[in-house]
Amino acid sequence: MALRAAQSAKAGVRAARPNRATAVVCKAQKVGQAAAAAALATAMVAGSANALTFDEIQGLTYLQVKGSGIANTCPVLESGTTNLKELKAGSYKLENFCIEPTSFTVKEESQFKGGETEFVKTKLMTRLTYTLDAMSGSFKVGSDGSAELKEDDGIDYAATTVQLPGGERVAFLFTIKQFDGKGTLDNIKGDFLVPSYRGSSFLDPKGRGGSTGYDNAVALPARADAEELLKENVKITKALKGSAVFSVAKVDPVTGEIAGVFESIQPSDTDLGAKPPKDIKVTGLWYAQLK
Known part of the structure; x- marks a missing residue:
């Protein structure tokens, strides 16, 4: 019986995911436009017939x-x-603040001379481990419709990799760490920290690291301070910044549940300072409980 129930649950989720993803990709793009975001997000937040509520998820084995x-x-x-x-x-x-990405795009230069840079679609290379969950923070609502959202703790980062149409793979640490946003319920804007994709103890192929390993490439000690090699020798783990917009689409005053759509833009991995970061745009769903 347990195996049969598990198979049934798997089939239900697999059938539901394309519907949720398709809806978010086109609708979450307008999250910055307050009125449009609220109207378009309603059907998407409700999900498909196979989407699960918090209580249903908690009841699964x-x-x-x-x-x-x-x-x-x-x-x-x-x-x-x-x-x-x-x-x-x-x-x-x-509490139980959850963020589920449904679209990853990367800002790339135009292939045509004089063309503008634009965000291009990517292929997700990471397995199903990129949703942020179990986060906590604070949420304030003013009598004038203003709102404040802060994230404090939880599973607030996930290593993710996407692939561009040309085959280049872009790694980044998807996060919303220490997000601090203000605005209205349908347009909460703010910034957040983007920690380094690699830690200071990570060693590159030549054994160089930020807090351990060699100071420079072993075969080139005399040229360690050369400009073209300096960025490879000096490892930078400084946190960068990202920005995000959250839009509330639906609330349940009885249970305290709240849900909506979001859009964030953050830098990609810099290979510990060796290369410039790319801009990553992430759109999707979010859910939380207010206590």
Whole structure:
């Protein structure tokens, strides 16, 4: 019986994912446009008939979740309202904050002379381990419709790799770490930290690292300070910055659940300072509980 239930759960999730992804890709692009984002996000946040609510996910066994992809999805809201005025003003504790990306694009220069740079679609190379979950923070709602969102702790970063149409692979640390945003419920803007993809103890193929390893390439000690080699020898693990916009699409005043869409832009991996970062645009769903 358990095996049969697990197979049923897997089939349900696999059938649901294309519907959710298709909806988000086109709708989350407009998250910065307040009125449009709220209207377009409603159907997408509700999910398909096979999407799971928080209680449904909590009721699943390990075997039902294992290998199904459920662990890489955020809960959806089946009840509640799209009338954001139903959310009472006050200070809330944010729990079970979950962010599920559904689209990754990378900013690339145009292939045509004089063309503008644009975000191009990519192929995801990472397995289903890129959703951020179990995060906590604070959420404030003003009587005038203003809102503040802060992220404090949780599983707030995930190593991710995408592939460009030409075959180049771009690694980045998808994150929303220490996000601090302000605005209105349908347009909360803010910045967040993007930690280094590699740590200071990581050694490159020549044994060079930030806090350990050689100071320079062993075969070229006399040229260690040469400009063309300096960026390879001096490892930089400084955190960079990203920006994001969150839009609330649906709330449930009874359960305290809240959901919406988001869009973030962050830098990619710099190979410890050896190469300039690329801009990564991530769009998708988010869910949280207000206490």
